[in-house]
Amino acid sequence: MNANKRVFQFIFFSLLLYLVFSYINIAYRKKWEPFDRINLISDVIVKPRENDALHQNRYTSGSKKVKQNNDEKKNDSLTMHSNASIDEAFMTASDSSKEKVIVSAEALPLxxxxxxxxxxxxxSESVALSRFIKxxxxxxxxxxxxVRIAYLGDSMIEGDLxxxxxxxxxxxxxxxxxxxFVPIAxxxxxxxxxxxxxxxxxxRDFNFKNTKKQDLFISGHVFFSSGNDWVKIKDNTSKDTSIVLGKYLLHGPATDxxxxxxxxxxxxxERTSLFNRTLVAHNKDKSIVVSSADRKLPLxxxxxxxxxxxxxxxFSFRGISGLELGKIxxxxxxxxxxxxxYDLIIFQYGVNVLYKPDDTNFTWYKRAAIPVVKKMKACFSKADVLIVGTGDRAFRYPEGYQSAVGIEALIKEQAALAKQTDCAFFSLYAAMGGKNSMVNWATQNxxxxxxxxxxxxxLGAKLLAKHLFEAINKQVKKSENTNLNGTD
Known part of the structure; x- marks a missing residue:
């Protein structure tokens, strides 16, 4: 009985403490990061939004101008609108001075x-992802x-979408x-x-979610046989039977x-490095079967x-934010x-960061992601890095399904992450069409x-890929034109 009583008391006082913090957060607007997500009474308390007027007008048509001090900006080269394209922003540069423009992440048009x-x-005249483009x-x-590309992301790209x-x-x-790359399972x-x-x-699948001990691959997984396991894979990207493909087994250190x-x-x-790339076939066959009985061989x-x-x-992994890559x-x-x-590494994350409808502060994510991106850049020193900002995500608000109130705040933090880590940036949100595009995409026919x-x-993923391909081709054409004109 005494033990049961102690358990009851622990649960009771813990619940009471959580309720107190929830009330303080709502009633007094107190902010302390460890308790930002505590709100046990959110469903019964109606919170006034600090920016209700802005929220009510978020989805009206037309663009909103970013206010600027004309005296301070007289000699600057950008006057930006929140819905203007970056090309339009560049076009506002002084024609007489023809100054080159450096884009600001803080003034990024969404x-x-x-x-x-x-x-x-x-x-603005230089080529983004210049090494990869060359x-x-x-x-x-x-x-x-x-030319090798690693496309890292969450469930938005799983299944090779x-x-x-x-x-x-x-x-x-x-x-x-x-x-x-195709994983073992x-x-x-x-x-x-x-x-x-x-x-x-x-x-046996060890991954980001269930281990801290194993040497995980970029995919977030490492596989071990249970004694007699097999995998059969067929490349299904082309029907051309004349194509010769190398089939490489990617594995960890092998014993004698x-x-x-x-x-x-x-x-x-025979290779004993932490990572090994062993050619196991080089022919026109589309399929291969590999089996392993070695319980200690990491595959x-x-x-x-x-x-x-x-x-x-x-390299897709469902339900992660990208911060997990820091564990590798x-x-x-x-x-x-x-x-x-790799010549290009693409990071596409964010949908699992924005998982609460009222979240608007994502500075914590940028702070946590900076060392992860820097680590990847240091390890892949010859690769260019492209950070892909999150696509639109909608929640159900009193007005109906609408873009998350924090979507633009998250994208700005992702853009700032790209700037602070010297990476390029591509916006899926813009590629989708901006505000409320997710609602439109889901309901159209x-x-x-x-x-x-x-x-x-x-269909949507295919459209987004075309936009990204066009963006890469823009940089190719810019580089070719630059070389043609004999300028750096």
Missing amino acids: NLNQSDIISFNID KLIALKNGKKTK LSQTLRSLLQQAYGGSGVG SQVAQFRRTAIASSSANW SASVVVNKKTMML FGLSFESDQGVIVDN NADLLKEINEQNP PSLANKDYVHPNA
Whole structure:
């Protein structure tokens, strides 16, 4: 009885304490970050919004001008509107002085042109993602090389959504074949169409959600056999049977006796680095079967790729914010960079950061994300990095489904993150159409998004990928024109 009484008292006083903090937060507007999310009585207390007038007019038509002090801005080159495109912002620069403009993350127009990539720390005439763009141009001009892209994201890209269209468009324009990375096992394997995969049920999957001890791959997973496990994968990106693809097994350190069976043939694995890329087949076959009985051999997945051209690897992990990437062993990342170097790393996160309808403060996310992005940049020192701002997300308010009240605040923090880490920035929110685009996408016919008002569907993802592809091509054309004119 005494033990039960102590449990009851603990629960009672804990609940009482939470209620007190909830009341203080609402009644006195007290702010202390550890208790920002405590609000047990939000459903029974009607809170007046500090910016009710702004909230009521958020969705009216027309653009709102950003107020500026004309005296202070007389010699500046930008006069920006919140719905103006970045190209329009550049056009307001003084024609007589022809000064180069450096874009401000703080003054970022939220409805950019749907195919704009911005680099905040270079002027408007310079090329964003310049190293990556130069390699694309080299491919275009006939150089036999690989250009590799890591597309990292949450459920918005799972099943290869968005990245599959980007891959297809880039390979059509610049060459290359193959689906790239495919994990050993996936909860969306039946949903994905670019790779037809099946596997045994007993693989041990260590990942961002269930371990802190294992050396996880960029995908957030590492797999171990339970004693006799297999995976069968078919590259489904092309029907051309004449294409030769290399099939690479991506794995961790192998012991002296480590082996796998590839298409019924035993293959010894002798590499002992934290990351290893072993060629297990190089032919016209679309499918491969790999089995392992080694309980200690860490396996990440397989990669299907041509000998040259663009390779796009999809690394989706449902329900994360991107901060989890900070858990990956830096030495493992450096090994990946040595054997499997990336030219462009894309970060697309945010929908799992904005998970409460009234959240408007995301400075905490930017602070936490800065060291993660810097770590990735340090480990992949030759890669350009593109931060993709979150797409629109809608919640049900008293007025009905509308864009989240904090969506623009989050995008500004993501833009500031890009600026402070010297990365380029692309806005999915702008690509979707800005405010209330998610509601429009979900309700139009044919629809472009699911009725959860969070996820674009296959048609919507395809459209977004086209905008991103067009944005990359803009930078290619800018670089080509710059070289043609003989300017830096």
